[in-house]
Amino acid sequence: MRSTVASVLGLKVSLLQSGMGGVAGSELACAVSEAGAAGCAGGYKLAGGALSALLARLTAGTGRPVGVNLIPEVVGPDALDRQVAQVLNETPGRVHLSFFGMPDDAVLDRVTAAGRHLVVQVGSVPDGIHAAAHGAVVVAQGTEAGGHLLGTSRRDDLVAALRARLPDACLVASGGIGSPQQAARALAAGADGVLLGTAFVVAHQSRAHARFKSAVTAAGARDTVITDVYEIGWPGRRHRVLATTVTAGPRQPAKFIGKTIVEGKPYLVPRFSAAVPTEHTSGRIEEMALYCGQSCGEISEEASAADVVAAFARVLPGAEAITTQERAEHHVG
Incomplete structure (x- = not known):
C-alpha cells in the first residue's frame, strides 16, 4: 500500500505549498506548516548570510515539518552544493x-544520507522515475501551472503516466x-496529494506585491499565457x-522598470x-513577471x-486529523 x-x-494534510522565490518567504511557509500542510520557503539564489x-x-x-525550495538550473552545481550544505547544517x-x-x-x-526528506518537482516521466529511485516524493507539474514549466504534459496525464x-x-x-474539486480530480488520476502555488500567491502571508495579488484574483484562466519573455535571470x-x-x-527595450529589495539589498529590475x-518592489508592477496558473x-x-489549507483539507488524505479547535488556534496564531 502506497503512502500519502x-x-x-x-503532516496532517497531504498538501504542499510551492516554494516560490520572492513570494514564499518564511512567513508564508511557517503559516502553511502551522496549518498542518507543508510550507516551503523559496531559497532561489540566496546564499551565505541571506540564506x-x-x-x-x-x-x-x-x-512542524517545513521545506526549503532550491532550483538547480538557476544557480548551477557549485552554488547549489553550498546551498544544500547550508540547509543541512543550519536546520x-x-x-x-x-x-x-x-x-x-x-x-x-x-x-x-543526511536523513532528510526529499521532494523533487518534475515535468516528465523519465525524471519522475529517476527521482523516485532516490526515494523522493515526486511532484508532477502539468502545463496548467503558473511559473516556470518543466515539461509539456497536462497535470492529470502526467500523474496517470x-x-x-x-x-x-x-x-x-x-x-x-x-479548488477542492480540482484536487479531488488529481487524486482520482493517481496522486497522493497536491501542491498549490497560485492559491498561496494571494495568501495574506505571501510577499507578493498587492497589485500582483489583485491581478491574480481578478483573472481567469484565459488571462494567462505561456511565454519565454521573462528570461533575464532564468x-x-x-x-x-x-x-x-x-x-x-517582446521587442521592447530591456530597460530598468523598477526597484526591489531582497534580504536588505537593493536591486534594479529590468524589463524581462x-x-x-x-511587497518590496516599486515601479511598473503590471509589466513584471506575474506568474499565475490556470487555477486563478x-x-x-x-x-x-x-x-x-482548511478549504482543501476535506478532500485530501490526512484531512481528518485537523480538528475545529486546531483551525481556531491557527487563526489566532
Missing part, C-alpha cells in the same frame, strides 16, 4: 529539501489546482504568467526580468494560509 504525502512528511537569515526565521517560526531534521527540477544524483544522495510506471511511489499533482525555460504589455510586445514583484479562475479573493 501526509504520512511521508509527517542563513531565511533559515533562521523559518526554523524559529514553526516547530533541524524536520526541514525537508525541495528541488524544482532534477539536481545531480550526488545531491539527491547527500540529502537522503507516472502512476502506471511507479505504482508504489508517493506522487503529488501540481498545476491548475484552485533563461531557456517557458513560463506561465498573466498576459501583460510585455508578453504582447524573471523576478516577481514583491477559481481564486477570487485573498485569504489566510490557514484558510487555504
Whole structure:
C-alpha cells in the first residue's frame, strides 16, 4: 500500500505549498506548516548570510515539518552544493529539501544520507522515475501551472503516466489546482496529494506585491499565457504568467522598470526580468513577471494560509486529523 504525502512528511494534510522565490518567504511557509500542510520557503539564489537569515526565521517560526525550495538550473552545481550544505547544517531534521527540477544524483544522495526528506518537482516521466529511485516524493507539474514549466504534459496525464510506471511511489499533482474539486480530480488520476502555488500567491502571508495579488484574483484562466519573455535571470525555460504589455510586445527595450529589495539589498529590475514583484518592489508592477496558473479562475479573493489549507483539507488524505479547535488556534496564531 502506497503512502500519502501526509504520512511521508509527517503532516496532517497531504498538501504542499510551492516554494516560490520572492513570494514564499518564511512567513508564508511557517503559516502553511502551522496549518498542518507543508510550507516551503523559496531559497532561489540566496546564499551565505541571506540564506542563513531565511533559515533562521523559518526554523524559529514553526516547530512542524517545513521545506526549503532550491532550483538547480538557476544557480548551477557549485552554488547549489553550498546551498544544500547550508540547509543541512543550519536546520533541524524536520526541514525537508525541495528541488524544482532534477539536481545531480550526488545531491539527491547527500540529502537522503543526511536523513532528510526529499521532494523533487518534475515535468516528465523519465525524471519522475529517476527521482523516485532516490526515494523522493515526486511532484508532477502539468502545463496548467503558473511559473516556470518543466515539461509539456497536462497535470492529470502526467500523474496517470507516472502512476502506471511507479505504482508504489508517493506522487503529488501540481498545476491548475484552485479548488477542492480540482484536487479531488488529481487524486482520482493517481496522486497522493497536491501542491498549490497560485492559491498561496494571494495568501495574506505571501510577499507578493498587492497589485500582483489583485491581478491574480481578478483573472481567469484565459488571462494567462505561456511565454519565454521573462528570461533575464532564468533563461531557456517557458513560463506561465498573466498576459501583460510585455508578453504582447517582446521587442521592447530591456530597460530598468523598477526597484526591489531582497534580504536588505537593493536591486534594479529590468524589463524581462524573471523576478516577481514583491511587497518590496516599486515601479511598473503590471509589466513584471506575474506568474499565475490556470487555477486563478477559481481564486477570487485573498485569504489566510490557514484558510487555504482548511478549504482543501476535506478532500485530501490526512484531512481528518485537523480538528475545529486546531483551525481556531491557527487563526489566532
